[in-house]
Amino acid sequence: GENVEQHPSTLSxxxxxxxxxxxxxxxxxxxxxxxxxxxxxxxxxLIIDIxxxxxxxxxxxxxxxxxxxxxxxxxHITETQPEDSAVYFCAATPMDxxxxxxxxxxxxxxxxx
Amino acid sequence: NAGVTQTPKFRILKIxxxxxxxxxxxxxxxxxxxxxxxxxxxxxxxxxxVGAGITDKGEVPNGYxxxxxxxxxxxxxxxxxxxxxxxxxxxxxxxxxxxxxxFFGPGTRLTVL
Numbered sequence: 001g002e003n004v005e006q007h008p009s010t011l012s013x014x015x016x017x018x019x020x021x022x023x024x025x026x027x028x029x030x031x032x033x034x035x036x037x038x039x040x041x042x043x044x045x046l047i048i049d050i051x052x053x054x055x056x057x058x059x060x061x062x063x064x065x066x067x068x069x070x071x072x073x074x075x076h077i078t079e080t081q082p083e084d085s086a087v088y089f090c091a092a093t094p095m096d097x098x099x100x101x102x103x104x105x106x107x108x109x110x111x112x113x
Numbered sequence: 114n115a116g117v118t119q120t121p122k123f124r125i126l127k128i129x130x131x132x133x134x135x136x137x138x139x140x141x142x143x144x145x146x147x148x149x150x151x152x153x154x155x156x157x158x159x160x161x162x163v164g165a166g167i168t169d170k171g172e173v174p175n176g177y178x179x180x181x182x183x184x185x186x187x188x189x190x191x192x193x194x195x196x197x198x199x200x201x202x203x204x205x206x207x208x209x210x211x212x213x214x215x216f217f218g219p220g221t222r223l224t225v226l
Contacts, residue, residue: 043217043219044217089156093211100161
């Protein structure tokens, strides 16, 4: 079955710098890759997603890139702000399961003032 | 528009007790999901539903049961609680299939002693 690995587990960056979180997946047939942000004490919130027929997607300060050949996708956050501090999760939907997201273990992003 | 609501927020159970975690959504979404989140881990799918009257097992269904009598409600039942069920439980709903576009509730923190 699908397996999603996420790195790093903790990332500390200076406010204003960029942050990059990377995920790798094992099932080459996976076709949907969302990123979720989870603030302390809250449920995850979808922030951006990408499908397998697209290489890059941007939404203001965040972007996601997908490399199907290498089976990895990355979240890029530019001009980081204190409110970006949270845990970020990547996920993938394998072709053999229409409803199940396979999740990475999460990255705790710390923005230093 | 309250989105996805969950009750209770916190609960402590003794081993062998039973309880029902409530989940309600007011977005008229067909798809609903129950996840558990263990410390430092990603989310694991317990059960999901594609519409009223239709449910199916996810990755970790043992020890749990669900029902979906209405579009709005998707309760999760724990029978004979065990310490291994200590976790944070999240309910989610979506209007898209394939695990896409999920909205999460605030979670229920359950401790089994």
